[in-house]
Amino acid sequence: MELTHIDTAKARVITVSENRIDAAIAISFKDRMRELTEGGPDRILVDMAQVDFIDSSGLGAIVAAMKQVGPDKSFELANLSSTVQKVFKLTRMDTVFTIHANVDTALGGGLANAG
Amino acid sequence: MPAEALCFMGHAKDLHQSALTPQKNEMKLVFPADPVAVRGALKASMSGLTNLNLTIDERGVIEIVLAEVLNNVVEHAYAHHTSGVIELRVKRGADRLHFTVLDDGVPLPDDGLPETPSHSLAGPVDDLPEGGFGWFLIKELTQDLNYVRSDIRNRLDFTIALADTRVS
Numbered sequence: 001m002e003l004t005h006i007d008t009a010k011a012r013v014i015t016v017s018e019n020r021i022d023a024a025i026a027i028s029f030k031d032r033m034r035e036l037t038e039g040g041p042d043r044i045l046v047d048m049a050q051v052d053f054i055d056s057s058g059l060g061a062i063v064a065a066m067k068q069v070g071p072d073k074s075f076e077l078a079n080l081s082s083t084v085q086k087v088f089k090l091t092r093m094d095t096v097f098t099i100h101a102n103v104d105t106a107l108g109g110g111l112a113n114a115g
Numbered sequence: 116m117p118a119e120a121l122c123f124m125g126h127a128k129d130l131h132q133s134a135l136t137p138q139k140n141e142m143k144l145v146f147p148a149d150p151v152a153v154r155g156a157l158k159a160s161m162s163g164l165t166n167l168n169l170t171i172d173e174r175g176v177i178e179i180v181l182a183e184v185l186n187n188v189v190e191h192a193y194a195h196h197t198s199g200v201i202e203l204r205v206k207r208g209a210d211r212l213h214f215t216v217l218d219d220g221v222p223l224p225d226d227g228l229p230e231t232p233s234h235s236l237a238g239p240v241d242d243l244p245e246g247g248f249g250w251f252l253i254k255e256l257t258q259d260l261n262y263v264r265s266d267i268r269n270r271l272d273f274t275i276a277l278a279d280t281r282v283s
Contacts (some may be wrong), residue, residue: 023186024150053175055182058246064243071240083175090255091248095235 001027005036011043012036013103014052021058042073046089047066047103049079054087063093078103134163140207146191148199148218153185156203163205164212168279177212177275178255183249184216184271188237192220192269206283211258212273222264228254 002017014036021029037044047063054062078100080088088094100106101105133142142163146156161178169177193199201212204215223229232253234244253258257273264270 022150022153022154022182023190024154053178053182055179055186056246056252057186059248060245063243067240067243067245082171085180086172086175087179087248087252090252092236096240096243 001025001032003029003032003036005040005070007041008107010041011045012108013045013107014048015047015049015096019050020050021051021054021061023055023057023058026057026061028059028069030064033061034068037065037069037073037075039103043076044069045078045100045103045106047078048081048084049102050093051084054084056091058089059087059091066097074098076100076106078106099110134193135166135205135207135282137166140203144203146201146203148196148201148220150183150186150189153182153189153201156185156201157181160203160205167207167277168281168283170278173277180253180256180273180275182216183253184214184273188216188218188220188269189248190246191223192218194221195234196220205239207280208274210280211276212280213274214257214272215272216269218269219267220269222269223262228260228262 003010003014004017005014007013014033018025018029046062062077069075076098079102080099085094088097090097135142135143144156144159144163146152157178160181162172164177181203181233185203188199188201199218199220202217204217206213206215226275229250231247233245233251236243244256253273257275260269260273262269
């Protein structure tokens, strides 16, 4: 399960370096997300650009990751592929998550100033 | 593992069966019931359909449905089995693809397709559902969904309508 992160002034951007979040890696995704969302900035943005596909286990793991983060932090997604968007839309999870077209728009160009 | 299941595994080596071509309107894949093998089977299935003029949306629908159906078999039908075999058949029709999934695991509860009550997403984040999406997605994205339990075997049939079923 390949997740990397970079902290900007106001947000932790977590990049999912996997093509799929599916039943085979749902549990390790959730565990790794817990490690990466403890501490750090209060705003978490998950960059899904490399994720072509999620199944319902993957969706469940993303929901679980948001729950782990708790109400004091914000948990947002960016760069959903068309198939990933379809799963969010059909399950109406697109109404629950804050979803951004890309990381730059989410941060208002903030990533360029990171680190 | 029953002898019949081992016999299926033999067919899996027949790569000519695992793609739709202008000469071949059916394909069949046989694979072990575990999450990593399901990943491989999904990849093989989508690759077997590359000769069809599918839209990106149609490919997405097919892959989502197959993932949910096959994961269900691994997680439920074979939940208490140390090993199991899944057979997937795909047949090209005039305006749709016909899918059949066979396994020798336990039957669906009450021998039928589960109800899919709609979850409320309006409450606090802590109350959001983390599961139960699988059958909902299958029902939303397929037509002619039919489940039959016969003897020791589960059989799930469904179709997915396509704009264009020509093979090139």
